[in-house]
Amino acid sequence: MCGIVGLLLKKPELYNRLGEFMVPMLVGMTERGPDSAGLAVFSSSVGNFDKKISLYSGLTAEGASFNWQGLEGAINQHLGIPAKVHAVNNHAILSISGNPEPVKHWIAENYPKLYVLSTGEKIDLYKDIGLPASIADRYDFKNLKGSHLVGHTRMATESAVTPERAHPFTAGEDFCLVHNGSLSNPNYIRRMLEPRGIKFETDNDTEAACRFIEWRLSEGDDLKQALQACFDELDGFYTFLMGTADSLALVRDPFACKPAMVAETDDYVAIASEFRSLAHLPDIKNANVFEPAPEEMYVWAA
Amino acid sequence: MGSVAFDLEQTPVREINHFIHKDANAGDKIAITNAGGAHSIACGCDKELEILIDGHAGYYAGGMNKDADITISGSAGTGVGENMMSGKIHVKGFASNGAGASAHGGLLVINGDAGLRCGISLKGGDIVVGGSVGSFSGFMAQAGRMVICGNAADALGDSLYEAIIYLRGEVKSLGADAQFEPMTDDDYAAVAELLSKAGEDFAKYSPKEFKRIASSKSLYHWNADANQEY
Numbered sequence: 001m002c003g004i005v006g007l008l009l010k011k012p013e014l015y016n017r018l019g020e021f022m023v024p025m026l027v028g029m030t031e032r033g034p035d036s037a038g039l040a041v042f043s044s045s046v047g048n049f050d051k052k053i054s055l056y057s058g059l060t061a062e063g064a065s066f067n068w069q070g071l072e073g074a075i076n077q078h079l080g081i082p083a084k085v086h087a088v089n090n091h092a093i094l095s096i097s098g099n100p101e102p103v104k105h106w107i108a109e110n111y112p113k114l115y116v117l118s119t120g121e122k123i124d125l126y127k128d129i130g131l132p133a134s135i136a137d138r139y140d141f142k143n144l145k146g147s148h149l150v151g152h153t154r155m156a157t158e159s160a161v162t163p164e165r166a167h168p169f170t171a172g173e174d175f176c177l178v179h180n181g182s183l184s185n186p187n188y189i190r191r192m193l194e195p196r197g198i199k200f201e202t203d204n205d206t207e208a209a210c211r212f213i214e215w216r217l218s219e220g221d222d223l224k225q226a227l228q229a230c231f232d233e234l235d236g237f238y239t240f241l242m243g244t245a246d247s248l249a250l251v252r253d254p255f256a257c258k259p260a261m262v263a264e265t266d267d268y269v270a271i272a273s274e275f276r277s278l279a280h281l282p283d284i285k286n287a288n289v290f291e292p293a294p295e296e297m298y299v300w301a302a
Numbered sequence: 303m304g305s306v307a308f309d310l311e312q313t314p315v316r317e318i319n320h321f322i323h324k325d326a327n328a329g330d331k332i333a334i335t336n337a338g339g340a341h342s343i344a345c346g347c348d349k350e351l352e353i354l355i356d357g358h359a360g361y362y363a364g365g366m367n368k369d370a371d372i373t374i375s376g377s378a379g380t381g382v383g384e385n386m387m388s389g390k391i392h393v394k395g396f397a398s399n400g401a402g403a404s405a406h407g408g409l410l411v412i413n414g415d416a417g418l419r420c421g422i423s424l425k426g427g428d429i430v431v432g433g434s435v436g437s438f439s440g441f442m443a444q445a446g447r448m449v450i451c452g453n454a455a456d457a458l459g460d461s462l463y464e465a466i467i468y469l470r471g472e473v474k475s476l477g478a479d480a481q482f483e484p485m486t487d488d489d490y491a492a493v494a495e496l497l498s499k500a501g502e503d504f505a506k507y508s509p510k511e512f513k514r515i516a517s518s519k520s521l522y523h524w525n526a527d528a529n530q531e532y
Contacts, residue, residue, distance in 0.1 A: 256399060256418045256436065259380065261339075274379065275339030275358045289358060289377060291398055291417060294436070 001155035002167075002180040003029025004241045004260070006248050006271035008148035008300050014267060015043070019144030021281060025270065026141070026151045027133045028277035032180075033153025036166035037135045038127030040176040040243050042302065043146030045121055049084060049095035053104065054117035054125040058090040058163055061113070068092050071111070079106055089138050091117075093124050100173075115164065120174030122146075122245045127166040147302045150243035152178035158186070159204040169207050171214030174245040179206040180258040180273055181237035189233070209234055213242075227251050227297050241271060249299045256294040263287040269300045303329035310357075311336045315343055322347055328369075339379065344372055347389070364391040367408060380417075383410040386427055392501070399436070402429045405446065411500045418455070421448045424465050430500040440467050440515075441477065449496045451507055462517035468493050470511045481518040489514050 005025040009015055018041065026037060045052055057066035068087040071094070075083040079102065084095040096103055100119050107114055118125035124146075126139050132153045136142065152167035159165045168176035183189075186208035190200060198211050212233065216226035223244065230240070230251070237257040242249040250271060252260055263270045263278045265287045272278050275289065292298050304327070308318045318334060319342065326332065328349040337343060337357030344353050345362055347370035355363065358376035368387040377395035386405040393401075396414030403419065405427025412420075412429070418436035421429045424443035434452030441457070443465030453471035460477020467480075468489070476482075493509035 254437070259398065274360060275377070276341075276360055277339075279336075279338035279358075289395075291377075291396065294418065 001032045001157075002258075003032035003153040003273045003277070004178050004180050004239060004271070005029060005151040005153075005273075005277055006149065006241045006243070006250070006269075008248050008269045008302055010267055010269070012147075015147055016145050018146050018149060019140075019142045021268070021270075022144070022149055022151065023136050023142045024280045025272055025277045026136060026153060028280075029153040029273055030132050032273055033155045034131055035156055035161045036127065036129045036154040036163070037132040037152065038125070038154075038166045038168050038178070039141060039144075039149060039151040040118065040123055040125045040168045040170070041144050041146040041149040042122040042174070042243060042245060043124065043144075046095060047084065048097065049082075050097050050121060051095070051100045051119065052121070052124060053094040053096065053100055053107075053119050054123070055092045055094055055107070056090055056115040056117050056127070056163060057092070057113075058128060059113045059115055060111070064089045066090075066092075066114075071107075071114075074110070075103065075106070078110075079103060088140055090128065091126055091139055118170045118176065119172075120245065123170070123174045123176060123243070125168060125170060125176060127152075127168065128163050129161055129166060148243060148248055150176055150178050150241050150248065152180075158182050159202060162202075165202050165204045167206060168243070169204070169210040171210045172217065175214070175217070176243045177206065177210045177213065178241050179209060180239045180260075181253065183209060183234055183236035183238065185233075185235040188235075205236070209238070209240065223247075223249055223299070224297055231295060239273070246302045247299055248302070249297065250292055251297050252292060252294045254295045260292050261289065262292055262298070263289045303327070303331070305331045305333070307333045307335070309335050310338055310340050310343070315340045318343070319345060322351065322353075326351055337374070337376065341379070344370070347372070350389075358395070359393075367391060377414070378412075382412075383408070383427075386410065390499075396433065401431075402427055405429070409496075409499055411504075413503055415452065421446070421465070424448065428496055428499075430496050430504065432500075432503060434471065437474075438477070440465060440480075443467075447492060447496060449493055449500075449512070451504070459515050459517070461521060462515075464517070466492075467515040468496075468512040469515055470507060470513075473515075476515065479518050479521045480515050483514045483516050485509075485512065485514050 072085040167178040183205040186205035189208040239258040335356045339360040341360040345365040351370040353372045360379045362381045364372045378397045383391040386408040388407040392411040399417040402410040404423045413432040415433035420435045420439040424446040426445040430449040437456040440459040444463040454473040457477035459480030490509040497504040
């Protein structure tokens with residue numbers, strides 16, 4: 001099982017309503033994935049900062065009462081760079097300028113239990129365990145703003161139910177992947193990539209796909225070439241939905257074992273595992289509704 | 303003979319199906335609006351009902367249908383008409399994977415495309431598809447007929463038994479043991495009958511445009527010398 005959702009708004013005046021449109025899509029996929037949910041939303045960075053790091057404090061002793069303001073001050077003091085934290089519950093977006101790698105390295109050394117969810121100019125990433133509706137409430141998903149997003153509801157089959165193993169998975173900056181399905185050769189992928197210095201954070205099969213795409217992109221492939229390499233190397237069932245700073249992309253395995261539906265209007269492109277997660281969208285009765293074909297690459301520009 | 307209307311935004315599918323099974327009488331007309339992709343709409347019908355589903359249906363719409371005449375104005379999700387015994391299901395839009403899987407009887411009409419595995423394990427039902435079908439359609443189909451007005455993707459009719467496939471367009475590849483055979487007068491009559499039953503949307507096609515695909519029956523008996531190559 002598992003459910004995927006994606007939404008790309010075509011008109012900037014709708015960006016403020018991204019979360020409002022999306023929450024019923026995500027909650028609609030609860031039966032397909034009741035144990036965890038996650039979301040990557042793409043929006044411009046705020047103020048004078050040019051990079052955002054999404055952080056998760058649920059694995060620390062303090063949990064939701066983590067001292068985010070203290071983290072902001074400590075980064076100012078120890079790294080000598082301006083930083084701004086915007087926190088909701090277990091989650092915070094840390095805005096900085098310049099190279100994010102020293103900041104992430106410093107966080108790993110000083111706050112080893114603070115989990116880095118994503119890095120980029122536009123991506124904010126949320127994921128946690130629990131029912132999709134309660135996660136949406138926990139992080140106030142309905143008020144999220146942005147141009148496009150990728151979401152997931154998880155029914156775990158290949159690895160344990162933990163926040164790190166929830167989707168989306170990220171690789172590099174401003175890239176994320178959600179997966180409905182299961183891969184049968186993730187260990188082969190790991191054995192191929194680990195000697196090349198690519199590090200894995202979990203034993204999750206989707207992470208293997210994500211790292212594989214990251215590796216192909218780092219070798220110079222564009223997204224389409226990287227996805228073609230997926231068709232050649234990945235074995236198993238998958239509908240993949242990917243988000244980048246300026247696009248959504250969708251592929252299904254050659255057997256189309258896992259579902260996907262797309263609805264497109266002048267205002268949006270909406271993707272979900274099933275139509276019931278699209279049924280509430282505005283003007284859906286006049287939308288162009290179609291089922292994406294297997295082994296085709298669908299890319300929508302934001 | 304009464305007319306009953308349900309709105310799926312107001313009434314859950316289980317209540318509607320309960321009405322269909324317990325309270326409806328043969329000859330009744332039932333309109334179901336705002337399908338909204340709900341699963342299992344009008345599953346297990348067992349009498350002559352006329353059911354109109356407005357919108358996009360979710361999984362298994364009209365599954366196990368016996369005697370009812372069901373129309374879906376939009377698309378249908380996975381397994382529409384699965385295990386149908388008799389009656390008719392007409393999908394005005396497209397259908398997802400496994401349409402008409404294992405249908406024992408009745409007629410499934412899809413105006414648009416059908417996904418993968420259309421008519422898999424067909425056991426005597428008839429399927430007419432106005433558009434194209436996905437890969438592995440007619441896989442291990444045992445009895446019944448499929449009329450495909452568009453094209454077929456890979457492995458059409460793989461491991462066919464006695465079902466017959468009529469294809470108007472092109473096939474990307476035939477499955478193991480499936481082969482083209484000459485059309486006979488009986489085949490032309492069968493295609494004409496099914497196109498006519500499928501309704502006016504199919505009147506534009508002539509039986510002369512269709513090719514017959516059936517089993518070469520080389521898999522019917524185990525051949526130890528085949529070395530697993532078919």
